[in-house]
Amino acid sequence: MPRQYLLEGPTLPPIEIFRFLIPISLQCLFLHPVFPSSFSRPARFLLMPLSLVLSFVTPYKYAIEPRNQGIGVNFVIGIMGAYGVMKCVEWGVARDLLPYTWVGFDEADQNRTDKAQPSAAPAQKARMSVESNGHKDGREDPKEVRRRQREQRREYLEALRRRQAETEGPIQIIRSTLHLLVAMRGQGYEFCGTSTEPFALDHIAFFRRILLEIAWSHPLLVLCAAILLEPPTSRDALLASFLPSLSPSHAHLLGESITGLSMGTAVFAALTLGYSCATLLAFLATKALRALPIPDALLPPPFDPREYPPLFNFAERPQSVAIFWSKQWHSFFSRPFRFLAFDPTQRLFTPFAGRNVGRTVGVLAVFALSSWIHEFGLATSTSTLPPLDLSLLTRWGGSVYFMSQGLAIVCEGAFTALTRRKTGGWVGTVWSSFFIVYCGLYLYRSWMTQGLVREVPPVWYWSWQRVVVPLGCLQPPPIWMNSWPETYAFERAV
Template identity: 35%
Template sequence: MGTTLEFSLPPISALAFVPFIYLQAVLLQPSIPNRISRILRILLCIPAIYLAAVGPFRHRIEPVRYAIGANFRASIFHPAFILKALEWGFARDRSTFAWVGFENEDSAPGSNASDLHSEDEKVPPKRRRIRNEANLSALAGSKSIPTINIRGQRNMSEQLPTPPDSPTNSEASDVVEASPIVPLDLGIYGPTADSKSSWTGDKTPMIQVLRDALHLCTSMRGYGYAFAPPKRSMASRPRTPPPSAHGPFARQALWRLFRSHLISTICQILLIHRDDAIPYWLRTYLSIPIAHAKPIAHFLAYLSVGFSLHAQMLIGFEGASLIFLALHYLPRPLQVKFDTREWAPLFDRPFEMSSVTEFWGKQWHALFRKPFTSVGYEPVVAVVNAVAGKKLGKSVGRTLGAVLVFGLSAWMHDFGLWSARYGLSPSPIRKLSFLQRHGANLFFLLQALCIIFEQIYTRTTKRKVAGWWGRIWSLFVIVVLGSLLAGRSWIALGLVDGLPSLDRWGWQRWLLPTVCLAPPPLWVK
């Protein structure tokens, strides 16, 4: 007798690490004494890291054999939570996590000068004074950010470059200039608008502290905070509607969600039918011989892995932005304030890259920028500077830091697939070639080497990698090699194993975003 498949989601205990990370966010608030804050944050690292590490192995979407792709997409975020727990646990300068808002953003993407001034006039004088005092504590010049530590002493915290978004090792590159220009506040009413008072000496109600901590947890990229990505890295991104223009923002988000869902669905079809229907269609409609149609179908499937992941990230991001926008219209006690500028576009036309450095530095998402920088890049640079001296350590440290950051990225993806396949047999390790097993890891490490090569080229020729040759080069390194290494490896490791064929799809798989990735028996004929 055959075994009946039963679909089930992981229990709520799969998120057991979340309360510990949230408590770390509470302890990062300035109203908590510094000594108590740091000790408790370090202690909270232990349960947070342990539970985030074991969760994807203990709690998964069932049936596991047919849900490798779905579990991979869920568990890939757990390494990010581990890094976040380390970052928040050992953070020394809590003013890095201060809310500074969006004032003086006239030239930023999605801002409008008239909207800024009209909104500024609505701010009461007392709140405007608090806001301006907090802004002054967060800004100073273009090369360093003066911050106020918890003991009230001024110190200069120079923000180091960000390898996942600026993984280069030369001062000549735009992507590695230290210290972003921090945006200031507009005075929008909301859970974070009054939180500046605690950075200027005023007391903050406990309920406000809890809300500020929750807001910090949901702000992965940090827009509006002192640790936000450099302003110059956002300069070319598509403009967002003004802060209060929720209607246009919702329409843009819905359009991007629909477009991404369409792309994701096409990619799943190319992946699922790479061995049967796609070669047949190529032979029938394009008159391509079957001997050539099969390799073409396989390469299209490898390409589809990257395009599908890009589309699904957009679906998740746009869906989350619409959820937070909906929460803004709840009754006032439950209302969550919503500012469109915190939801700037996730990507900046990534397929128009003109160099590998530009792609990872400005055009890809910045979701893991801060933990990668704090846990990987900055410690390596500091150690190399201490050992080799600043003159030699600057370039060597940045090079090693970039390699480590891409190594962390490889680990994140490897962890996701490893946990998704855990306990399944037969194991693919013995049957697959080295490239099939480790192609994705090689791809991420190759990115660091290509960025180093671009820096050597720039120093040697005094020209940046750009133009059409730069575009061809970066498309080859990222798209072609990414498909042949990472895409091929993930397919071989079972990323789309068990997904139902097109003729078995229920209507829900066509209409609902990402549902086509769900394992059977959910919504199959």
């Protein structure tokens, strides 16, 4: 039987893979307040088709080749292509640019906010009044109070943008554009959607915490990868040897449950590890560049750990499916989800169906968009491989999973409407944990069957680098392998 992979190793995609960033970067540039609305809006809209096409086509055209050797990595490339599609549409049709205002973290921190700090004290007071949730005077209409707070907030943001347009030169404009371009979670911007507490300003404490995150996420990922990559036949035999009272069917069911749970945990650990390593590299690179004898205007701004808060917010246990996805998950896509899915569908359905129906459809639209992102990533990563004859549930198991999470949130809303009680406490923890994990089996079966880790080798083929190097356990073959099997992918059919 011929080998399924090239012994000389996979080939990285060419530099043309970043071509889609050119029109998207121009769209981002035209969000800057220095450009008047009469120019910015049509320019961003005219660039949108080019950005859209390039973002959509890029992961189909460029990937690690041969694709069967790097499906997992190519899946990430596809996800970023989908993110490019969402951002180019968002930036192409956006009319209100106030959410893209840099507001910083601390009014007294001149390192980050002097470029946008208005000199008028009333603007600062207005912002403080909004962020303190407003004083509820019983003699005032709450709607009027909220309307006035929104107006005060808009005045504050408009003052920031006017100040930025007046004070920033060409170099600062380019720096601001690059900063917004990579700010997926919007830390320091008005549209920020994260709920995790920022790191303290102390760089030593920040460095220590990043190393701690790497220290626990790396071995956790290695353990989960070892379980995931074990063929089901040998996995079930190992369980039967430890639990001889189990029947073969029960051993297989237990093995499937353990492997499915390992997949969800591996995603959590891999995202944490990748984010922590990238943050550490950004920290070290900024320190190194700022130590060079280069004019400050050409250097990156001083490193601010508050722009890199922890990726996940698990300081408390999840108490509902809604809290898990909106407050505790990574929030990479929270802005496009709201702009492209929740807000427009809610505005469309609320006038004739009511606020509750509008919110319900909005939540389902968010998870439909999330389903598309992941299906797009998987489709692009396997686009050159022969099609598989799969059942409907196996082919679309990823979409089943994400839409089920939306349905769970709708059920929680219905429960609150009927009982006047929110999902929470230990009952909420058991409910949300069971629903997230159990429905994850559909995702696991779909992605594993379609080959997400198709040719990543099991543990007994690993060399020591796969255990030691962060994310090394997921590298495509034949990188860091001590032997080369003829085939093992088909043993993993679920």
